[in-house]
Amino acid sequence: MRLGTRKLIDRGMTALGIGSIVLLAAALLVFLAPIVVRGLGAFVFRGTIEYRQLTLEKFGRGDVDAVEAEQAEAVEARRPVYEMLSAYKKELADGHESLDEAKKQFRADRKEMRRHEGLADQQRADAQAELDRREAELDRRGEQLAKHEASLVELEELIRELLGPEPGQSVPVLWRDQYGQTRWDRAQVKLDQILNVETWVDQDDPDQPRVRVLVPRADAFEGTTLAPLFPYIENNAEAMLLPRLTFYWRFLTDTSFDAHFFGGIWPEILGTIYLTLGAMLFAVPMGVVAAIYLVEYAREGFLVRVLRTFINTLAGVPSIVFGLFGLAFFISTMHVSPSKSVLAGSMTLAMLILPMVIRASEEAIRAVPATYKEAALSLGASKWWAVLTVILPAALPGVLTGIVISMGRAAGETAPIIFTAAVSVGKPLWPWEALSQPTPALPWNIYNLATEHEAVDEIRHVQYGMVLTLVLLVLLLNAAAIVMRARISKKLRA
Amino acid sequence: MTENTLHIPARKTTLPDRKPAPAAPSRVHVRAEEFSVFYGQNEAVRKVSFEIPAGQVTAIIGPSGCGKSTFLRAINRMNDLIPGCRAAGKLLLDENDVFGPRIDVTALRRRVGMVFQKPNPFPKSVFDNVAYGPRIHGVRGRTRLMDVVQRSLRKAALWDEVKDRLPQNALGLSGGQQQRLCIARAIAVDPEILLMDEPTSALDPQATSRIEDLIGELRGNYTVIAVTHNMQQAARISDFTAFFYEGDLIDFGPTTQLFTNPREKRTEDYITGRFG
Amino acid sequence: MVSSDRLVPAGRSLLLSYRADRMRRLGSLVGQSILLLITSSSILAVLFIFYFIGRDAIPFFQAEGFREFFTSADWYPSGDPPAYGALAIFYGSAMVTVGATLVAVPLGVLAALCLSDILPFSIRQMVKPVIEILAAIPSVAFGFFALVVFAPLLQEHGGRLLAWVGWLVGGPLAVLGVVVLSDLATAGLPEKLRAAGRGAIGLVLAVVAFVGLARLGDFFHGLQIVTGVNALNASIILGIMALPTVVSVSEDALQAVGRELREGSYALGATRAETLVRVVIPAAASGISAAVILGVMRAVGETMVVWMASGNAAHVPEPWYDFLASVRTLTANIAGDMGEADQSLGSSRYHVLFAMALCLLAVSFALNMLSEWAVHRSRKKMRGQ
């Protein structure tokens, strides 16, 4: 082959390699960017007056006077909306009245006509045609009225979703019905739904998917007293909702309300902490002891080979299988708790991370210079004392690094806790309750809220906030591990 | 041949003037009788027999790989750590067989301290390093520990240099200081014998000479057995010298005699640098 | 030798009494046994997992037999009569795993090569944390990304995306291929004709390649993607999740190939690419295959990503290679069906999930053994050299 070609191949390979590294980094970036940006939206957003009102009334936070002043301002801005609505309702009512009147007249006329039996055929036919025309006209008016009424009901529902229940009406049960949109971004979506009706239209080619078309809702109310409502709402949305930049850091420490529509994710965070710490409680002592045995006591041979094979096998068991096993063993057979519980989940997770802890500790203990042990023994220390006072302390940073990384793994695992520990809604538990009760947990609730929630789209910010929290939690743990490792290598060099 | 010969060519293989060794060896401290050590099939020390006198400095010399360390580490049974290593014959410490059936290895190691080739202080404070052994052997209380630490550091000629740095990490000391700290750590448990396996080979000449001086000061109080493959050093520090070659003990006797008037041809060749 | 004023208590006698000696032996035996017992908990855990999964799987096979489960693709566990044909689900698992492997292995091995042989040390130190972070991110977060961000993107712009990827990957490869092929094809020609021949063949090949790529791009562009949650989505995300495993394990294997071997090759005038392909990769082959197996294991056993991203349709795609169809995997099926099945504890519907778990377990066990064997072989090879 020509030298030039060979060099080209060489460069091509370099480029491919670098390309794959770039792709790797890009993948991380593409993943992290939306999570971070939209996740922050759970903490920092433009909150409306509805938000401040809810915070004040339900959580007792905020300045009463300021909120009341704002509320008055908003009510003032909203008044025309309700006035126009009631004017329109009156118009509809009038329409009904005149329709009823016309119907009465029509029935009278029809009776009248039937009584005139002596009419000529020609006249009779004309009169019948006239009656038919009038009947059709009445039907049309009736239909139109019904359509307007239906549209009005839909519109009123949307307006209620945007602004909350009309002042003076009875208070609904659900929090989400008691308040309008608390977030300006959601309010804008609702606003869009008020201003435009979304329809799907078939294309000429039946194989092609249907196309989404937006029709101004105002079209349906053209020529009625309600027509000016739409420009009014469009132009005065801000005045009606008064969005302001809001920092909701208590997202982390509030419990959730009304199926995660409001409040924070404290029960999930706490549940994750319980599960993680519980798993470490079981896995760390066992893992570290096993590592000590493997490094310091076991003689290389058949037994150690078998042990290692089994540890590797355990590391390779799919996480969902751990979940099933936890259900079949800890709950159904051992009855550690009547049903799902943090305890059962922790034990299951502990089995999952045990191999990680063993491997990391083994590596750390192996890395301790043999001379430390020799020095300790030469001073008359017994072996276990040397392990306890010299080897373990020297290996501790390394062991901790491994433990912290395993903690991150335990915190993020979902499959093992689905059948053993996790529920979608729950209150924060006390530690002793964790022995017998299930808990919400970040990983499970991310799945649950993103797929099974009744209003998946409306609580996207909560989902993103949870993902961000979980990812940050895990990354912080890993960052701590990286820092620790850097310090160890510095210490060893010193 | 070693760093020292390179660094200090001025020092020749001559016997320095120093206080003469005690007239007659008071008693035998360690006695080897047909003593062998095996690594698996490999016989690293081959049926050696000799007597190491108490209170004196005995040097073990010989080319690299001749079994010096192996023999030394047999005395406090450090070889137990190596899988596949076993001993045969007798190695007596005060008439007790070191490899006997009911030997308390920890008690043995306490009586036979060891200083290693590379300084290996624990990654703990200077104080904790020296106090490690005494703590094991039941010394409690800060003041009593402090007494032991201070005395050991003084004996190791390190006290003045570290008395203000006791709580600091021992890994921050210089190499020579670290090695003296290891000596202090070894003396702190009051051993009778100090084993030193090339204690200066990782140090610079200045630190080396300090350690050598220190070994001179330890003479009389401790039985010191030091491995070195530096003849000048052996000549400078020791009262008796054993010459090992390929696992065999070739020669053993008072250092003066061995260096001025070797009985064995191989000893002479080695000392004069013809091989090794 | 013993100092006059003792600060340290006098040592014990060297000889233990018979009693003390026995106690010491006993103590050490007991202590070691306890340590061994704790260490053996891993063995116990594995045996228990096999036992308890097997115990709940057997009733299914007893009641329904093996035939339907492994050979039929009709999965209607809640039908009347219920049908437990898991073939489509096995197929879904296999499909997603193959897809993920196709993403992870080339990228991962290339990245590992780059890390071990191409990039300077300082950049390597920067890339390492990226890989660690990628490895640390919980699978449910990837699943969320797949469902909420990637699926809509794929659904709306999937065709265009694929066309871009086709050009981006195919373009440079095609250029390289054209140059190499034309060079090879003209090697036999006499010296004078060579340059001209190379130009002519290169031109022809370039046109062919370009037309091919353009048609491929058009094909991708014209694709109708009905749903963004499909095998392709799951494969890509799973592949990215498996990447860190592949990269770090194969990098270790590549690093273990000594400097001497590389230098020997360079000394013969080989370029870096030739050294890597002819010398380094063959020497590290067992280690790299272990990396691949570990990556495959990661993909087979993963639950959350496939559950959220694969669409969970329990049928074999039509045609069978259609990665744009929704599929369901074993893991996702277990996770998803358990919610309904655990009310009917003891029914076939419940036990069939354990049967699936048993299959998963068997596969991962086999893969694990395979990877151990590969690692063992690579160790032996390294020692042999």
Ligand SMILES: Nc1ncnc2c1ncn2[C@@H]1O[C@H](COP(=O)(O)OP(=O)(O)O)[C@@H](O)[C@H]1O
């Ligand atoms: N841990 C070990 N395992 C097997 N053989 C060893 C071990 N340590 C030393 N040896 C062998 O024993 C012999 C003596 O070694 P050693 O006592 O270390 O020599 P030196 O005189 O240099 O200190 C050498 O041949 C060496 O190969």
Ligand SMILES: [Mg+2]
């Ligand atoms: Mg040696």
